Amino acid sequence: MKIGVLASQGAFAEHIATLHRLEVDTTPVRLTRHLTSLDGLIIPGGESTSISKLMLGYDLMDEIRNLAKNGLPILGTCAGMILLAKKIPDSDTEPIGVMGITARRNAFGRQKDSFETDLSIPVLGEKPFPGIFIRAPLIEQVNDGVEILARLADYTIVAARQEKLVAAAFHPELTDDMRFHRYFLDIVTGDR
Ligand code: GLN
Numbered sequence: 001m002k003i004g005v006l007a008s009q010g011a012f013a014e015h016i017a018t019l020h021r022l023e024v025d026t027t028p029v030r031l032t033r034h035l036t037s038l039d040g041l042i043i044p045g046g047e048s049t050s051i052s053k054l055m056l057g058y059d060l061m062d063e064i065r066n067l068a069k070n071g072l073p074i075l076g077t078c079a080g081m082i083l084l085a086k087k088i089p090d091s092d093t094e095p096i097g098v099m100g101i102t103a104r105r106n107a108f109g110r111q112k113d114s115f116e117t118d119l120s121i122p123v124l125g126e127k128p129f130p131g132i133f134i135r136a137p138l139i140e141q142v143n144d145g146v147e148i149l150a151r152l153a154d155y156t157i158v159a160a161r162q163e164k165l166v167a168a169a170f171h172p173e174l175t176d177d178m179r180f181h182r183y184f185l186d187i188v189t190g191d192r
Contacts, residue, residue: 001188004029004038006064008054010046010079014173018181032063038072040188045078045134045171048105049093052083056094068098073164075184081167082137089140099165100143107138107156107169119170121150121159123192124179131158131170138169164188 005015007028019026019042027034029041041064043051055061068074068084076084076099083095085103108115113135118128131150139157142148149166150159158169164187172180186192 001025001039001185002027002037003040003042003185003188004034005042006044006051006055006060006080008058008060009050010044011077011171011173012042012044012046014171015042015044015077015181018173018178022178022181022185024185029060030058032059035060035063035067038067040073040075040184041067042184043074043076043080043083043096044173045080048079048082048088048095049091051079052093052095055083055096061094061096065096065098068096068165071164073166073184073188074098075166075168075181077168077171077173078134078136081139081169084165084167085139086143087141099160099162099167100146101139101160101162101167102141103137103167104140105137106135107140108133108136117152119150119152119158121180123149123183129172129179130175130177132174133158133170136169139167161187
């Protein structure tokens with residue numbers, strides 16, 4: 001199994017480190033040729049506008065969109081989640097746009113720009129998952145066919161799955177808890 005991590009901008013090194021700890025073969029993706037023979041792709045957090053521009057500039061946008069449409073498993077975290085969304089209200093950023101969710105950017109206001117909270121994520125088991133939110137988006141709406149994986153205590157949706165696409169508003173690569181990455185790898189191998 002080989003998992004690519006989009007390495008245009010943002011927190012890609014942390015995802016690569018987590019995959020190494022899970023002993024998964026991984027490659028940073030900066031050019032279209034890095035997309036060949038991948039079993040899955042991670043789009044990290046960072047600045048969604050910059051990542052989108054870099055993807056367009058390096059011809060990665062259409063390639064990744066087509067791979068997603070052809071069933072490549074993709075995990076998008078934070079800015080990566082925004083880029084998976086079909087809709088980003090009040091934003092000119094071009095998303096990959098393959099997941100039936102609406103992602104509201106910088107949704108948590110100033111004081112709560114960044115926070116950490118225990119999340120209940122039923123697909124990961126009973127133990128709470130440490131949710132690290134950094135100028136995080138939220139999922140405002142989900143279309144049919146999208147499974148909600150996690151909500152905050154006030155019911156805000158913060159993680160979802162659509163077939164082999166997984167989106168999280170938080171940063172699972174910044175905790176020692178590797179269950180979210182394992183969950184994605186189980187989707188890649190077809191065990192979930
Ligand atoms: N605020 C960023 C954006 O809108 C996302 C933040 C993150 O990825 N940590 O793109």
